[in-house]
Amino acid sequence: MEYHNLKPFPDGFLWGASTSAYQVEGANREDGKGPSVQDVKKVPEGTSELDVCADHYHRYQEDIALMAEMGFKEYRFSIAWTRILPQGVGEVNPKGIAFYSDLIDTCLQYGIEPFVTIFHFDLPAALAEKGGWSRRESVDEFVNYCRILFENYGDRVKYWLTINEQNMLTLVGEAIGTARLRKDVSRLKQLYQDNHHMLLAQAKVMQLLHEMVPGAKIGPAPNISLVYPKTCKPADVLAAQNFNAIRNWLYLDMAVWGYYNPLVWAWLEENNALPDILPGDMEIMKAARPDFIAFNYYSTSTVEASDGTEKDRGDRFGQGGRVGVPGQYALTKNGSLPLTQFGWEIDPEGFRATLREVYSRYHLPMMITENGLGAYDRLEPDGSVHDDYRIAYLRDHIAQMRLAINDGCEVMGYSPWSAIDLISTHEGMVKRYGFIFVNRDESDLKDMKRYRKDSFFWYKKVIASKGEDLD
Ligand code: BG6
Numbered sequence: 001m002e003y004h005n006l007k008p009f010p011d012g013f014l015w016g017a018s019t020s021a022y023q024v025e026g027a028n029r030e031d032g033k034g035p036s037v038q039d040v041k042k043v044p045e046g047t048s049e050l051d052v053c054a055d056h057y058h059r060y061q062e063d064i065a066l067m068a069e070m071g072f073k074e075y076r077f078s079i080a081w082t083r084i085l086p087q088g089v090g091e092v093n094p095k096g097i098a099f100y101s102d103l104i105d106t107c108l109q110y111g112i113e114p115f116v117t118i119f120h121f122d123l124p125a126a127l128a129e130k131g132g133w134s135r136r137e138s139v140d141e142f143v144n145y146c147r148i149l150f151e152n153y154g155d156r157v158k159y160w161l162t163i164n165e166q167n168m169l170t171l172v173g174e175a176i177g178t179a180r181l182r183k184d185v186s187r188l189k190q191l192y193q194d195n196h197h198m199l200l201a202q203a204k205v206m207q208l209l210h211e212m213v214p215g216a217k218i219g220p221a222p223n224i225s226l227v228y229p230k231t232c233k234p235a236d237v238l239a240a241q242n243f244n245a246i247r248n249w250l251y252l253d254m255a256v257w258g259y260y261n262p263l264v265w266a267w268l269e270e271n272n273a274l275p276d277i278l279p280g281d282m283e284i285m286k287a288a289r290p291d292f293i294a295f296n297y298y299s300t301s302t303v304e305a306s307d308g309t310e311k312d313r314g315d316r317f318g319q320g321g322r323v324g325v326p327g328q329y330a331l332t333k334n335g336s337l338p339l340t341q342f343g344w345e346i347d348p349e350g351f352r353a354t355l356r357e358v359y360s361r362y363h364l365p366m367m368i369t370e371n372g373l374g375a376y377d378r379l380e381p382d383g384s385v386h387d388d389y390r391i392a393y394l395r396d397h398i399a400q401m402r403l404a405i406n407d408g409c410e411v412m413g414y415s416p417w418s419a420i421d422l423i424s425t426h427e428g429m430v431k432r433y434g435f436i437f438v439n440r441d442e443s444d445l446k447d448m449k450r451y452r453k454d455s456f457f458w459y460k461k462v463i464a465s466k467g468e469d470l471d
Helices: 058-069 093-111 125-129 137-152 167-178 187-212 234-257 261-271 281-287 350-360 388-406 454-464
Strands: 014-018 075-077 111-118 157-162 217-221 227-229 294-297 301-304 330-332 366-370 411-414 435-439 450-452
Touching: 014 111, 014 157, 014 366, 014 454, 058 093, 058 281, 058 366, 058 450, 058 454, 075 157, 093 111, 093 137, 111 137, 125 234, 137 187, 157 366, 167 187, 167 234, 187 217, 187 281, 217 234, 227 234, 234 261, 234 294, 234 301, 234 330, 234 350, 294 350, 350 366, 350 388, 388 411, 388 454
Parallel strands: 014 075, 014 411, 075 111, 111 157, 157 217, 217 294, 227 301, 294 366, 366 411
Antiparallel strands: 301 330, 435 450
């Protein structure tokens, strides 16, 4: 659809950006924080440890002042479960409570809405040792943690996100450093049992927030991107439907409608991997309802029909999968899309297509909680960083988001990844996403000084013009 007169971004549109605790904070052994699975994992060869990161824990005031200078209306950050409950359950750590309380207050002082992710890849190590999400108890452990957050911050935080990228935890947990496979059940059975517990925990927590903090809003935050068929051959179209169901719709069908996506159910059944569901679980899922759908979008995926020979070779094929699933789909390159320096496809029109599809399936307001470009940025001697490639990526995505709004999609805000440079999930500090450059490299912490990249000044202009001026 083409438009001659574009509607503006809606009033109150939440412009901002995102981070996550274990990637940005550092101080991972300070002030009573317990270890998370991220702190105890072995980082990939040659990449930074997660002990200092961007040192946001000590410098958040300076960082939030810079976000305010860009004109942020919201800041999406995550709370580290192990700062609040060092062992995941039991004793509450007052210093952890105080840290996020101060961070929230700092945002509010600048008129920045805190947009809080409750859980972003950093399960307490003590719980992981016991079996993590594979245990039924994990549901109540998560609810207990959330109750503490709602009690302490519910008076100031209006927007909550349950679990960051639950679909990636299920699809590529090994790459994120969260998967711990048991020997007594098949990999598939365990992953989808863990997934069931997370879905149930999420449903309970959405209800809990609505009871405890009337008016506050909560939603899931998966990584959603449309899956294309490689060709118009019917077998490729069916493969795309399979992967769309496995990658995307399972998570949203459950969060919004409380039922298992039938294609995924049939696939799990065929493989003896159906999760154990206790009486009452599905009623809880059905009764819960999110206020919005948040999702992260980096690029689309493309698949073709499986010839039944795909093997899980353990390597990652873009975001969201490995080689494919025999009998379901085979991942393949799109072929018509440019790539980032790190080999990720760039597809702004796919962003519009994804927004349209999510809205027409679920009819809920959408919040974009991640979108961005990882690159090797260079700090010039005069303190500038010329990241025109990032500006181009963000500009094209914002333009497509505006078209999607004109298509009738309801979009609440845009929170790209990342507000400031931080450590990538598995590709270290050199893969930078931020508007703010942090002067350190993989192992040399240098002076950790903050510098404004060209994208900083550009995004400031975008926000000031309410998305009108993208040049
Ligand atoms: C998302 C995650 O998957 O993508 C972030 O929520 C992550 O935690 C981001 O950092 C970019 O991925 P990567 O692997 O380049 O850091």
